[in-house]
Amino acid sequence: MSDIGVIGAGSWGTALAKLLSTNGHKITVYSAIASEIEMLKSFHEQKDKLPGVTLPDDMGFTTDIVTTVNGKDLVVLAVPSPFTRSTAKTMKDAVAEGQIIVSVAKGLEDESFDTLSQIIKEEIPQSRVVVLCGPTHAEEVGMGVPTAIVAGSKDADDAKLVQDVFMNDAFRVYTSDDPYGMELGGALKNVIALAAGIADGLGYGDNTKAALITRGIHEIARLGVACGGKRETFEGLTGIGDLIVTCASMHSRNRRAGILIGRGKTADEAMAEVRQVVEGVYSAKAAMHLAARHDVPMPIIEQVNLVLFEEKRPSEALIDLMTRDKKSETV
Numbered sequence: 297m298s299d300i301g302v303i304g305a306g307s308w309g310t311a312l313a314k315l316l317s318t319n320g321h322k323i324t325v326y327s328a329i330a331s332e333i334e335m336l337k338s339f340h341e342q343k344d345k346l347p348g349v350t351l352p353d354d355m356g357f358t359t360d361i362v363t364t365v366n367g368k369d370l371v372v373l374a375v376p377s378p379f380t381r382s383t384a385k386t387m388k389d390a391v392a393e394g395q396i397i398v399s400v401a402k403g404l405e406d407e408s409f410d411t412l413s414q415i416i417k418e419e420i421p422q423s424r425v426v427v428l429c430g431p432t433h434a435e436e437v438g439m440g441v442p443t444a445i446v447a448g449s450k451d452a453d454d455a456k457l458v459q460d461v462f463m464n465d466a467f468r469v470y471t472s473d474d475p476y477g478m479e480l481g482g483a484l485k486n487v488i489a490l491a492a493g494i495a496d497g498l499g500y501g502d503n504t505k506a507a508l509i510t511r512g513i514h515e516i517a518r519l520g521v522a523c524g525g526k527r528e529t530f531e532g533l534t535g536i537g538d539l540i541v542t543c544a545s546m547h548s549r550n551r552r553a554g555i556l557i558g559r560g561k562t563a564d565e566a567m568a569e570v571r572q573v574v575e576g577v578y579s580a581k582a583a584m585h586l587a588a589r590h591d592v593p594m595p596i597i598e599q600v601n602l603v604l605f606e607e608k609r610p611s612e613a614l615i616d617l618m619t620r621d622k623k624s625e626t627v
Contacts, residue, residue, distance in 0.1 A: 298369040299367070300321050301364035302374060305327035314355075315467055316462065318440075318464065321461065324355075324357070324368075326357075333357045348438075370461065371397050380401060397426070402486060403578055404483045404484075409586050412479060413425045427447070429448075430443075433545060441466065442468075449475055477529035477530065480516065481535040484597070486579055490576040492508050505544070515597060517531075523586060549574050553576070554576075558610050576600075583597050
């Protein structure tokens, strides 16, 4: 049994906390929001973000980040990507030399263009960071629906340790030595999912979505390889797998926000209605900066940026994608 702290009591942090408790580990869940912790203590359920998933009676809940981190065998960092740096700074002094932090959120930082594991390592240099991501809706993981995911680290032993801690008969964990490629796939697929949702909101069909998914993974892989990721990573669970589930499911907050934008709402209005952090909105600008740095064309993500931040009409964005210069599919 491991003693594990989970930082973040949203839907994903809560689902993973239940999974780890089911695996026999001792779990303490932290949130900076006192009312959220009181709800979890009173009902053993995240009623706002993961209703219907009952948490074990012996799970601990606290607003004290130091006790959640100090002395733990590993720490799961599950706050939304915009809060990763600030949370890492807050917990830094409680992290021991060599302590493993499992980064489970997805996104790129707007100003630095860093992945979340890069941010964690920068702010907590004494830590060992493992990335855990894949096609995993919290709602399904919380209910024990069969799921596959990837633990990524340049240190094979660290990846295998996380694999052992998380894996069970409904949660299959693979390992990878390409955490950076995994994170790029996990972040950029959210931007493509916004595009897929926008197409849904405009009333388009399966043909349109299939084109966006297929061309979307082409864009993601092209940039990912240029940035140093491995092509096979983008062909796997954290690439095409994560993209499919995020573009196709109504569990996806990015797709839901995209639908609202396609129906005429602004990005801010859509995020307010979804009532959760829409990671793709925060990653979209960073993706374009990375694309410019590496001279990689990303027409879908470019059009998403224009819709999100330049008030371009979604219908016009789609027309511009469809009427681009003729070219070979593999170019």
